[in-house]
Amino acid sequence: MSKKVIVLNGPNLNLLGLREPAVYGKATLEDVEALCRETGARLGVEVECLQSNHEGVLLDALHAAGRRVKAGEVIGVVMNPGAYTHTSIALHDAIKGAEVPLIEIHISNVHARESFRHHSYVSPAAAGIVVGFGVDGYRLAIEGLVRKQGA
Numbered sequence: 001m002s003k004k005v006i007v008l009n010g011p012n013l014n015l016l017g018l019r020e021p022a023v024y025g026k027a028t029l030e031d032v033e034a035l036c037r038e039t040g041a042r043l044g045v046e047v048e049c050l051q052s053n054h055e056g057v058l059l060d061a062l063h064a065a066g067r068r069v070k071a072g073e074v075i076g077v078v079m080n081p082g083a084y085t086h087t088s089i090a091l092h093d094a095i096k097g098a099e100v101p102l103i104e105i106h107i108s109n110v111h112a113r114e115s116f117r118h119h120s121y122v123s124p125a126a127a128g129i130v131v132g133f134g135v136d137g138y139r140l141a142i143e144g145l146v147r148k149q150g151a
């Protein structure tokens with residue numbers, strides 16, 4: 001059975017395609033999840049996707065991912081935490097507490113935008129960061145995770 005990568009998308013990413021297309025592009029969340037599954041298939045890993053607008057659901061998903069990493073079933077998580085990136089100490093603590101290898105991805109270059117987007121609570125807990133490549137960043141993040149952790 002092939003190992004798994006979990007792709008987590010946080011708040012408002014269900015609006016991809018409709019939401020500020022000049023910033024985030026025209027691809028929908030469905031397109032992004034298809035891209036992730038195709039990337040995984042090419043690399044021999046199975047991709048599981050979850051999007052939630054609720055911080056607690058994302059925390060539970062990280063805890064579950066950590067348990068599955070320990071069980072040898074999952075190699076890690078690719079996560080776009082959306083605006084929780086800039087606000088959530090709880091996400092930082094969950095990534096560290098669950099000991100889950102995690103690549104943080106942002107579609108836009110957050111450092112070229114408003115100053116409140118320049119700080120990330122997630123980055124110090126992440127194994128790697130992909131920023132500013134549009135939705136193609138999800139492909140780069142999955143490739144990076146597989147190279148770093150092995151499949």
Ligand code: DQA
Nearest residue numbers: 012080082083106107108117
């Ligand atoms: C984002 C950047 C965040 O600042 C923003 O709140 C998002 C999307 C991105 O993918 O560029 O929701 O994470």
